[in-house]
Amino acid sequence: MITEYHVNGGDFTNAGSVSSTVKKMMRQLGVDSTVVKRTVVALYEAEVNIVAHAYRGVVTVDLQPDKIYIKLADEGPGIADIPQAMQEGYSTASVAVREMGFGAGMGLPNIKANSDILNVNSVVGKGTTVEITNNF
Amino acid sequence: MKIDEIIALVEGKLIEGKTTDEEVTKAFASDLMSDVLTIKDASSLLLITGLANMQTIRTCEMSEIRYILFVRGKKVTEEMKELAEENNMVLIETSYSMYKVAGILYANNINPLY
Ligand SMILES: Nc1ncnc2c1ncn2[C@@H]1O[C@H](COP(=O)(O)OP(=O)(O)OP(=O)(O)O)[C@@H](O)[C@H]1O
Ligand SMILES: [Mg+2]
Numbered sequence: 001m002i003t004e005y006h007v008n009g010g011d012f013t014n015a016g017s018v019s020s021t022v023k024k025m026m027r028q029l030g031v032d033s034t035v036v037k038r039t040v041v042a043l044y045e046a047e048v049n050i051v052a053h054a055y056r057g058v059v060t061v062d063l064q065p066d067k068i069y070i071k072l073a074d075e076g077p078g079i080a081d082i083p084q085a086m087q088e089g090y091s092t093a094s095v096a097v098r099e100m101g102f103g104a105g106m107g108l109p110n111i112k113a114n115s116d117i118l119n120v121n122s123v124v125g126k127g128t129t130v131e132i133t134n135n136f
Numbered sequence: 137m138k139i140d141e142i143i144a145l146v147e148g149k150l151i152e153g154k155t156t157d158e159e160v161t162k163a164f165a166s167d168l169m170s171d172v173l174t175i176k177d178a179s180s181l182l183l184i185t186g187l188a189n190m191q192t193i194r195t196c197e198m199s200e201i202r203y204i205l206f207v208r209g210k211k212v213t214e215e216m217k218e219l220a221e222e223n224n225m226v227l228i229e230t231s232y233s234m235y236k237v238a239g240i241l242y243a244n245n246i247n248p249l250y
Contacts (some may be wrong), residue, residue, distance in 0.1 A: 101171060102169055
């Protein structure tokens, strides 16, 4: 089953609503709770990254009987140096983002830790695509 | 420790949820949601935080943290309450500081998560 969601940059009130929906879907399918948690933590960090760092994005979720594939494609400033961004502690988050409780530079490393397969691609000035795959 | 005992120790106020028989055995204090999101085992865990916004509740929803103590008089909004209720959470407010709360609960055998 493929579903699609829209995420708006700067919209901290709704940040996490996609992750919340996906959590309910996975639970309904009876996916193991450890895998559900890993997936929604990774997805939530990636969703917050769109809200915190990009202008807008589309999240595509492909929930299959044995795995979940999630693609978050955003329009935004992009990431110039992905290996640097993947390092714990690296952050360019604004003061506003820090006030929301984010901007520790721990999101991408945590997404990696909670994904079986992670792909991050980015074009500076255009946007970033994050792909997460978790097997059940 | 029961939720009621925690509330009494910190002179707190129950804002959302029921004070059941469930026990809180450990705690983690942070305002950094990305740090909270690295927690693997959130069972019987109390989050002590000075961050009171929707992302606090969302983070706990994803991390499966059910007990949240807001310090320094930080106020829970109606929207936060609704999301917490949906996720069967317990929200407590106290005027005590994070340091004071941590000291009191530590002295009363609530274990640190790390
Ligand atoms: N979707 C994105 N668009 C543009 N830049 C991004 C995006 N995601 C991450 N980045 C860049 O990579 C950095 C590191 O991201 P990461 O998620 O690890 O940390 P953070 O978002 O800054 O803080 P945290 O996730 O701990 O709240 C960000 O500060 C930002 O510079
Ligand atoms: Mg992040």
